[in-house]
Amino acid sequence: MRVSVVLFTADLRMHDHPPLRAALAGGGRAVPLFVRDSGIATAGFGAPNREAFLRDCLADLDAGLRSRGGRLVLRSGDVVEETCRVAAQVLAGEVHVSAGASGYAQRREERLRAALERDGRRLVVHEAVTTVLPPGAVSPSGGGSHFAVFTPYFRAWSRQAPRDPLPAPRAVRLPERSVASDRMPVRGGVRGLSPGLAVGGEKDGRRRMTAWLRDGLAGYEEGHDDLAGDATSRFSPHLHFGTLSPVELVARARGVGGPGAAAFERQLCWRDFHHQVLAARPETSSADYRPRGDRWRDAREQAxxxxxxxxxxxxxxxxxxxxxxxxxxxxxxxxxxxxxxxxxxxxxxxxxxxxxxxxxxxxxxxxxxxxxxxxxxxxxxxxxxxxxxxxxxxxxxxxxxxxxxxxxxxxxxxxxxxxxxxxxxxxxxxxxxxxxxxxxxxxxxxxxxxxxxxxxxxxx
Incomplete structure (x- = not known):
């Protein structure tokens, strides 16, 4: 019996999830795992609004997995340590994970690979899960690791064929060995939320996707800059947490066609563009990509x-x-x-x-x-x-x-x-x-x- 761990990160969905499908292929059994990363909290990225939305997403993912015979194992702490611990408990031979673009994600992947190899296990990294095309899938013809200007990137990106989106698995088979899980947190325990914060989770994301592709996509080209019209898709939170697949969004938008679909696809390309810049230049999360010698007004004194x-x-x-x-x-x-x-x-x-x-x-x-x-x-x-x-x-x-x-x-x-x-x-x-x-x-x-x-x- 082949057993794998599927480490969920920014891909909290079951539809179009290559790591989950790969782990279950050929009768494989999988432990879906999410680790509440202490490193992210320490770095100051655990804002209340995202924490509440994340809790919605985790609860929804757990419910979806349970409806197919599985469940989500939730742990807290260091991602590498907790993932290796779960893999050892279920005698998993592989850990499947989606590739990340940030410097933090790249370092986490390197640490996880090294730790698993020491235990005789293998890390399998899947590309094009959180973006339409993987960072680095297209590169400038004159050399260089990435495109620095959007328009030539868009032309090269448009010539590539994204992979076909995958359906959600019909069944999620768990290994015979069970592992302990933290209790699923609920949104109600988060303080300091924005009053109008949207609901998270794949179920709500797919409902929004179906409705907007039917009723909103056609008018997107003309209306997406209209502030009062609110004609944008509002998919960005679902794309950030991966409850919607950008690959599936492109495929479905192309299925509808028209100027609205083309304009929407261009915005998804902008997202890919920024991910390929960050993947090549991780320091730009805090440093200028092109320094201009600015002597900014001091935000704590002058301004x-x-x-x-x-x-x-x-x-x-x-x-x-x-x-x-x-x-x-x-x-x-x-x-x-x-x-x-x-x-x-x-x-x-x-x-x-x-x-x-x-x-x-x-x-x-x-x-x-x-x-x-x-x-x-x-x-x-x-x-x-x-x-x-x-x-x-x-x-x-x-x-x-x-x-x-x-x-x-x-x-x-x-x-x-x-x-x-x-x-x-x-x-x-x-x-x-x-x-x-x-x-x-x-x-x-x-x-x-x-x-x-x-x-x-x-x-x-």
Whole structure:
């Protein structure tokens, strides 16, 4: 009887799960295992919103496995130690795991392989489980480990055929030797959650996928930047925790076809792009991909009040404040909102992108090192953006992507009575009329902020 351990990480699903299918192939028996990694908690990535969503995912995965005759074994501690312990208890010959892109994931994989080999066991790493294509699957024709610019990466990526998605196993056979498991935690035990936090788990993810591919995909190309329209898929938390497969999403979107599917696929490619950058340059989780010699304003001294206003959604720029308040309430933010709030912090206020990235990681349920850190760098002009000097004007952005002001009125209710375009520029109202609204004056002059940024970059 062949026995394997399947170590779940950022792939908390049964559909399209190559490690699980490989472990069960040919009548094999498997121990599905998830280790609550003490290293992640120590590194400060255990934010309440992600912890609650994770608990939903674990409970849902356990229920799905049980419906097929299996169960999820939950352990806490060092991933390598706990995985080796379980493998020894069930006399497993192999451990199957999905490849990760971050430096932490790569080091964890190396440690696990070495520890298993010492015990006479084998680590089997499966690619293209958390991304459409594995990092490194396409590389620049002129040499180099990765693409540094998105457009040529997208062209090369588009020429590749992803693997076919796999169905969920009909049965999960456990080994005769049983192993102890921690009790499944519940969301109710997590404090400090965003009030509007979404539900986690593969069941909810697949429900959302089916509904959005049917009703939302066709309008995605035209509507995905509409702040009030909320026409994005909202799949990012499910992609982060792996309750949805990016390979399956591409396959199903292509099955629908049309401009919306093409635009959606491009966004999934952006996700792959950032993962291949991080896999090749793990240090970019905290270091500039392309240093610009910035001497950022100190967030604890020079810019302390500005950063506090930005975090609390009280900058005096309604669309920025609306997006920051959405983040606080939902643990999620519209993609257009992420771009403009990041530009405002890094370029208009000239504050280090790492300050903003940390705040986002504290709240985002989809807080992902590759996408969060590298998107922040892209906006700050220290990453892969080919136009590092661009500055997004929040007033113009608001008028363009929230023309009726509905997004602002939803999240900044103190401005709900303002008519039409005035909602994006309340400071232009007469003083006596402004006094009726409990809303701050702008914390910075946009032109002055833009000039300060360009002068600082020119000096760098």
């Amino acid at each position: 302390a009040d500005d950063v506090a206003a930005w975090r609390s959604g009280r900058t005096g720029f309604p669309v920025v404040d609306a997006a920051m308040r959405q983040l606080a309430h939902e643990g999620w933010m519209h993609n257009r909102g992420r771009l403009l709030t990041a530009s405002f912090l890094t370029k208009t206020l000239y504050v280090d992108w790492r300050v903003g990235a940390r705040h986002f990681l504290d709240l985002l349920v989809d807080g992902d090192v590759a996408n969060n850190q590298l998107n922040w760098q892209w906006v700050a002009g220290t990453g892969t953006d080919t136009r590092p000097g661009r500055v997004l004007n929040p007033v113009r952005q608001g008028r363009r992507y929230d023309p009726d002001g509905a997004y602002v009125r939803r999240w900044v209710p103190e401005l709900a009575d303002l008519p039409g375009p005035a909602v994006h520029e309340p400071w232009t109202l007469p003083a006596e009329e402004r006094a009726r609204y409990d809303y701050p004056e702008p914390i910075v002059d946009l032109a002055a902020g833009r000039d300060r940024f360009h002068r600082a970059r020119d000096r760098g």
